[in-house]
Amino acid sequence: MNTTIDTINVFLPIFYLITFIIYSFDFWRGEKRFANSKRVFLFITLLLHLVYLLIRTVQFNHPPITNVFEIFTVLAFAVTFSYFILELITDIRGTGPFIIIISIVFQVISTILIKDSPNVKDVLRSNLLGIHVFSALLGYSGITISAVYGFLYLTLYKDIKLNKFGLIFNRLPNLEVLETLSYYSAVLGFVLLTFAITIGIIWLPKAFPNFRILDPKLVGTFLVWIIYGIGIMTKALGKWRGKKVVTLCIIGFVIAIISTIMSNFLSLSFHSFY
Amino acid sequence: MNILAVSINHHTASVELREALHLSEDEIRKLIHIAKEELFSEGLIISTCNRTELYGIPKDQKLDILDIQNFIFTHKNNFDVKPDHFQTFASTEAIKHLFKVISGIDSLLIGDNQIYHQVKESFQTAEEMQFSGFLMKRIFDAAIKTGKRAITETEISEGAVTVSYAAVQLIEKIFSSLSKKTALIIGTGESGELAAKHLIDKGIGRLFLTNRTLEKAEKISRSISAEVIPFNEFKEKLHEFDIILSATSAENLILKSEEIRAAMKKRNYSSMVLMDIAIPRDIDPTSRDIDYVFYHDIDSLNIIVEQNLAKRKFEIPKVEKIINEEIGNFTNWFNSLEIAPTIKDLRDYFENIRADEVEKNKNRFSPDDQEKLDIITKRIINKILHQPTVELKKINELRSSAEETAAKVGVLRDIFGINNNKEIKE
Numbered sequence: 001m002n003t004t005i006d007t008i009n010v011f012l013p014i015f016y017l018i019t020f021i022i023y024s025f026d027f028w029r030g031e032k033r034f035a036n037s038k039r040v041f042l043f044i045t046l047l048l049h050l051v052y053l054l055i056r057t058v059q060f061n062h063p064p065i066t067n068v069f070e071i072f073t074v075l076a077f078a079v080t081f082s083y084f085i086l087e088l089i090t091d092i093r094g095t096g097p098f099i100i101i102i103s104i105v106f107q108v109i110s111t112i113l114i115k116d117s118p119n120v121k122d123v124l125r126s127n128l129l130g131i132h133v134f135s136a137l138l139g140y141s142g143i144t145i146s147a148v149y150g151f152l153y154l155t156l157y158k159d160i161k162l163n164k165f166g167l168i169f170n171r172l173p174n175l176e177v178l179e180t181l182s183y184y185s186a187v188l189g190f191v192l193l194t195f196a197i198t199i200g201i202i203w204l205p206k207a208f209p210n211f212r213i214l215d216p217k218l219v220g221t222f223l224v225w226i227i228y229g230i231g232i233m234t235k236a237l238g239k240w241r242g243k244k245v246v247t248l249c250i251i252g253f254v255i256a257i258i259s260t261i262m263s264n265f266l267s268l269s270f271h272s273f274y
Numbered sequence: 275m276n277i278l279a280v281s282i283n284h285h286t287a288s289v290e291l292r293e294a295l296h297l298s299e300d301e302i303r304k305l306i307h308i309a310k311e312e313l314f315s316e317g318l319i320i321s322t323c324n325r326t327e328l329y330g331i332p333k334d335q336k337l338d339i340l341d342i343q344n345f346i347f348t349h350k351n352n353f354d355v356k357p358d359h360f361q362t363f364a365s366t367e368a369i370k371h372l373f374k375v376i377s378g379i380d381s382l383l384i385g386d387n388q389i390y391h392q393v394k395e396s397f398q399t400a401e402e403m404q405f406s407g408f409l410m411k412r413i414f415d416a417a418i419k420t421g422k423r424a425i426t427e428t429e430i431s432e433g434a435v436t437v438s439y440a441a442v443q444l445i446e447k448i449f450s451s452l453s454k455k456t457a458l459i460i461g462t463g464e465s466g467e468l469a470a471k472h473l474i475d476k477g478i479g480r481l482f483l484t485n486r487t488l489e490k491a492e493k494i495s496r497s498i499s500a501e502v503i504p505f506n507e508f509k510e511k512l513h514e515f516d517i518i519l520s521a522t523s524a525e526n527l528i529l530k531s532e533e534i535r536a537a538m539k540k541r542n543y544s545s546m547v548l549m550d551i552a553i554p555r556d557i558d559p560t561s562r563d564i565d566y567v568f569y570h571d572i573d574s575l576n577i578i579v580e581q582n583l584a585k586r587k588f589e590i591p592k593v594e595k596i597i598n599e600e601i602g603n604f605t606n607w608f609n610s611l612e613i614a615p616t617i618k619d620l621r622d623y624f625e626n627i628r629a630d631e632v633e634k635n636k637n638r639f640s641p642d643d644q645e646k647l648d649i650i651t652k653r654i655i656n657k658i659l660h661q662p663t664v665e666l667k668k669i670n671e672l673r674s675s676a677e678e679t680a681a682k683v684g685v686l687r688d689i690f691g692i693n694n695n696k697e698i699k700e
Contacts, residue, residue, distance in 0.1 A: 160568055165581060175447070176450035177450045238542065242545065
């Protein structure tokens with residue numbers, strides 16, 4: 001079973017890379033030749049990834065959420081899966097390369113550094129933790145996608161302003177669509193993060209009685225939550241729009257990444273399980 | 275394939291001459307009537323602003339291109355038309371030219387699919403006038419198929435290639451649905467009117483027109499269901515418009531940057547598109563520096579037009595490939611019309627000789643042997659004709675040109691003295 005896990009672990013980045021290349025080729029050439037086949041390949045990649053996550057769960061007797069590299073592979077899956085659903089709902093197929101590349105980064109790091117961990121700390125065997133992690137991961141995939149669409153919005157906005165009518169202009173959906181995609185992804189991410197934070201607040205004093213209120217993970221997460229809250233509220237009230245809101249989404253995403261790096265890799269937080 | 279064609283088009287003649295030779299629907303009908311009497315058994319006349327073309331299958335085999343040119347000189351003799359102004363085509367080349375025309379690669383504006391509808395209408399006129407017979411109907415079907423394939427299988431008609439349409443394409447890159455947007459057209463000249471029509475076609479929510487001469491704006495508004503604002507009032511409502519397209523002949527700026535800035539503040543910086551397609555410009559170009567204002571003038575729109583034209587040129591080889599395939603299919607069909615009767619004539623010719631000789635000599639044989647004689651002679655004829663039949667069928671299978679087919683069939687018919695003037699019957 002471990003051999004199967006190791007083999008799929010090696011193949012996953014390759015599958016993501018091939019999917020990325022097909023999507024990029026289609027984006028570059030602007031032909032409709034791969035319009036359907038690229039989606040099929042994306043589905044196969046996701047299926048393989050799902051099988052991998054299930055086998056891992058069965059083999060090690062816990063879901064793959066007990067260390068940061070397990071989290072990364074789930075995040076890679078969640079981001080691409082969210083994109084896949086978004087592509088099916090909206091039928092906007094030109095933005096795939098910009099999302100899939102994020103999954104490639106997470107999956108490559110995970111493939112290289114992930115360890116088989118049959119024995120995990122007791123604190124990580126809580127059911128509340130499972131709900132907390134899965135909602136947080138889906139929330140993060142929401143804000144990741146929001147940041148990508150936000151970045152694409154800013155690029156297209158600038159290109160149109162400067163009369164640059166190249167690939168970005170010809171292939172991307174219009175500004176209103178990009179803004180809407182970014183906003184709704186942010187709303188979904190915000191709701192799921194709120195849920196994850198609520199569960200975390202309930203679970204935290206039981207699991208870690210000696211936690212610090214200024215722990216980098218708590219401060220970072222709270223900051224991300226506040227930023228997205230401000231962005232969503234101002235947009236909903238019609239005060240801010242376009243550039244300002246998407247810039248805020250990108251800033252929120254960057255802070256989320258920095259917070260993750262600080263808490264998990266620099267071991268400055270109770271949240272470090274690696 | 276005895277089909278001839280002459281064309282006066284943008285490759286050969288000036289716009290004045292093309293305009294002078296343009297035929298109205300009534301003129302086409304009159305000319306078809308005369309052409310039917312004097313020149314062609316069936317044919318087609320196409321006349322658009324960029325081309326006037328005459329295709330036909332001559333009644334008399336001796337009729338040539340010069341006769342058709344003279345026919346046009348006679349009926350449009352008020353103008354200085356010279357033989358140099360004509361492109362002339364015969365046989366497969368005439369059909370190939372028609373396929374190029376209908377697929378848009380011979381157009382002044384490459385990929386212009388308006389020509390597809392114009393050719394279709396010309397065929398319909400020919401059919402109504404009973405100028406379209408068995409062969410022309412088949413050519414019509416093949417031409418329509420070629421045009422459709424060019425549009426659907428290639429990108430020859432993709433992208434805006436006029437400034438007013440490029441403006442609409444650019445607007446669609448900013449807003450997702452025009453049905454919820456309000457637009458204002460300043461100036462109702464040719465460009466303004468065209469842009470208004472494009473916006474209506476794209477389903478703009480509300481369209482307003484303004485013009486210094488109010489009556490002109492009102493006249494156009496009635497034909498395209500738009501609303502009119504007096505020219506001295508539109509600035510007060512500037513903030514209500516998501517799209518402003520200006521195409522006046524004013525010498526000075528109509529909209530200043532400060533006015534745009536004030537309007538943007540009033541609309542809480544909701545995106546506004548300014549399209550200035552006037553020369554000299556109507557809107558202050560520094561407006562582009564205001565957040566959420568997308569200002570574009572004729573130069574920036576021309577970038578889109580040039581890019582799209584270059585893309586269309588890149589598609590020409592793909593369209594030519596389709597044309598060659600369809601020419602091959604048509605030629606194949608046409609050849610089969612000549613070959614099948616030739617095989618039958620050849621077999622009838624030999625069968626008649628055999629039957630005659632058997633009849634003359636059968637009394638020399640016993641009644642039992644007469645039946646054998648019949649079988650043996652038939653077998654001999656079949657063996658003799660096997661190779662020529664195979665060779666004739668090969669012409670079809672190898673998709674030989676109509677000229678090559680006609681030459682081979684002609685030689686065969688001459689050698690055996692088979693009637694060479696059989697007409698293709700429906």
